[in-house]
Amino acid sequence: MPEIDWNRERWDVAHQWDLEGDEWSGMADHCGQSYQDWKSALIIELLHPDLGQDRDILEVAPGHGRFTVEMVDNCRSLTLVDLSPTCLEVCRSRFGDDGQVRYIETDGTSLPGVLDESIDFIWSFDSFVHMERGVIDAYLAEFARVLRPEGRFVIHHAGKREWSLRAVPLTRKLGAPGRVVQRLMSQGRLRDSGCRADVSAGLVGRLVATHGLEVVEQRNAWGAHGEFDLSKFGDVITVGRKP
Ligand SMILES: C[S@@+](CC[C@H](N)C(=O)[O-])C[C@H]1O[C@@H](n2cnc3c(N)ncnc32)[C@H](O)[C@@H]1O
Secondary structure: OOOHHHHHHHHHHHOOOOOOOOOOOHHHHHHOOOHHHHHHHHHHHHHHHHOOOOOEEEEEOOOOOOOHHHHOOOOOEEEEEEOOHHHHHHHHHHHOOOOOEEEEEOOOOOOOOOOOOOEEEEEEEEEEOOOOHHHHHHHHHHHHHHEEEEEEEEEEEOOOOHHHHHHHHHHHOOHHHHHHHHHHHHHOOOOOOOOOOOOOHHHHHHHHHHOOOEEEEEEOEEOOOOOEEOOOOOOEEEEEEOO
16 A cells, blocks of 8 residues: 555655656556547646636646646646655756746645645646545645635546445455455456555545535546546546635
């Protein structure tokens, strides 16, 4: 199960970032689509509509800026929050230090220094998938604090089968065989799940509501015909808003 320390070590130290995040082409491969088409369609459908020169944007966990590059010239201000100091330094070297972009190192659960009701839109792709329930809960509390009324967020997270999560306390005690059984039940897979957290779409929806936020939609595909989808990974994108 991906804890905060696992994430820090993995993304700050171990991962090589050969293409600044564009090395993760497996989701596009699974759809039988080119990576560029997959990424462009995602950006056009789920990121661009919430950008604009009058908008204050926040990205949780930008990594090396795979999606940040789309935001930096299309907002009033951009706040990047990451667990990894190395990732933040790479973003700083890519996107500059002129005051329009802020770089914030987090403890993995909070948005330190981000003022109440100061943000119009929050984006996070390929990062909440590695965050467990408690971390997501803490971030959603922060979203409720920093978003302006009518502010929106888009987060891509794990979406395991709801019923299978009840077995987690037992399968965790069984070591490697338990992990295989849990993957089979929660994702229908024998092999590694890409270190997905043990959360479901329903659980994330309930956590959103707990913090006075609203789910606009939950989906696992985009494109005119739903041709880009996350089904192999069992992931979900939750679009939410602050009333
Ligand atoms: C797989 S990379 C994805 C990076 C980027 N979003 C992309 O799609 O290329 C995961 C990122 O999440 C960050 N991360 C993981 N857990 C985090 C947490 N609890 N709080 C903030 N950042 C976190 C890592 O440091 C890393 O930058």
